[in-house]
Amino acid sequence: MGDFLAGAYPWLKFLHVISVISWMAGLFYLPRLYVYHVEKVSKGSETDALFQLMERRLLRAIMNPAMIATWLFGLALVLTPGIVDWSMIWPWTKAASVLGMTWFHMWLAARRKDFVAGMNAKTGRTYRMMNEVPTLLMIVIVASVIVKF
Numbered sequence: 001m002g003d004f005l006a007g008a009y010p011w012l013k014f015l016h017v018i019s020v021i022s023w024m025a026g027l028f029y030l031p032r033l034y035v036y037h038v039e040k041v042s043k044g045s046e047t048d049a050l051f052q053l054m055e056r057r058l059l060r061a062i063m064n065p066a067m068i069a070t071w072l073f074g075l076a077l078v079l080t081p082g083i084v085d086w087s088m089i090w091p092w093t094k095a096a097s098v099l100g101m102t103w104f105h106m107w108l109a110a111r112r113k114d115f116v117a118g119m120n121a122k123t124g125r126t127y128r129m130m131n132e133v134p135t136l137l138m139i140v141i142v143a144s145v146i147v148k149f
């Protein structure tokens, strides 16, 4: 299995990065949709239904599959011989940040259910602030995998 993963390494990394880009696009865009949803749309209106549809499609059709693919190809890279040296710092900062990113994804999914139930209690300001979370985590992750401190 080690030999197979080592041979497939460039392709695994290619697939990992493509999945990451798709996942991140959703992680940046969904909180922006929530900002406009909470600030500009009245509950029960036609626009409310349209926002709920866009949010559901973005989460189910793009973000969930992209997150799963990112994890699968990322874990395959972890198992590839000679790629991760756990005595260094970067695998730990990366691991902590991807767990944070996954938590953020789950938080967004829970907030979508609040909108569906007509029970959103968060303000546009909260969603604007939470929008910075994936940016900060992305900076730590990319520094970890590129600089490899």
Ligand code: HEM
Residues within 6 Å of the ligand: 013, 016, 017, 020, 024, 070, 071, 073, 074, 075, 077, 078, 083, 084, 098, 101, 137, 138, 141, 142, 145, 146
């Ligand atoms: C979800 C769990 C994840 C796991 C288990 C994982 C694991 C890995 C591993 C082991 C590598 C190979 C490093 C190397 O070749 O030296 C890698 C590469 C990479 N990862 Fe992840 N990763 C995950 C999520 C992410 C996320 C969320 C991002 C971006 C926000 C990301 C960005 C990258 C990039 C840009 C590379 C290529 C670095 C290079 O050029 O070598 N990864 N990942």
